Amino acid sequence: MQAPLSKHRILVVEDEPSVRWTFALIFQRHGIETDVAESGREAIALLSRETYCCVLLDLNIPPPDGIELAKFIYENSPETPIVVVSGYPDLAARLKKADLGSVVKLILDKPVDTTYLARHVHADHFCIGESPPPPGTPPQSSAQI
Numbered sequence: 001m002q003a004p005l006s007k008h009r010i011l012v013v014e015d016e017p018s019v020r021w022t023f024a025l026i027f028q029r030h031g032i033e034t035d036v037a038e039s040g041r042e043a044i045a046l047l048s049r050e051t052y053c054c055v056l057l058d059l060n061i062p063p064p065d066g067i068e069l070a071k072f073i074y075e076n077s078p079e080t081p082i083v084v085v086s087g088y089p090d091l092a093a094r095l096k097k098a099d100l101g102s103v104v105k106l107i108l109d110k111p112v113d114t115t116y117l118a119r120h121v122h123a124d125h126f127c128i129g130e131s132p133p134p135p136g137t138p139p140q141s142s143a144q145i
């Protein structure tokens with residue numbers, strides 16, 4: 001049996017409003033609760049009182065930035081998977097250097113394919129918090145169907 005969907009919740013951390021709401025809508029369409037934060041500070045406040053299946057994280061956000069936030073998650077709730085979204089390859093490189101172990105599950109370049117997000121991060125019957133996606137699997141050959 002699947003756990004009730006209401007137990008599944010995603011945090012979207014993204015400073016660009018249109019992108020933030022696009023991401024939130026993808027998950028809400030699948031019945032997954034979604035919280036949004038536009039800065040590292042807001043995200044930390046939410047992370048202190050909620051448990052999330054996954055944090056979808058833009059690196060280039062008002063402080064603390066995405067890399068600092070990833071460190072915070074790594075130190076305070078290492079069981080929470082992070083999916084990084086970045087338009088800046090140098091930030092993604094800095095993140096890899098930060099050595100955050102296994103908390104960073106995926107690093108996606110912008111623009112992000114929303115179908116890919118739904119299938120590999122969270123959909124009705126798939127939760128990245130419960131089963132990591134196979135690395136590099138293209139959306140078309142997803143084993144979810």
Ligand SMILES: [Zn+2]
Pocket residue numbers: 007008009053122126127128129130
């Ligand atoms: Zn979930």
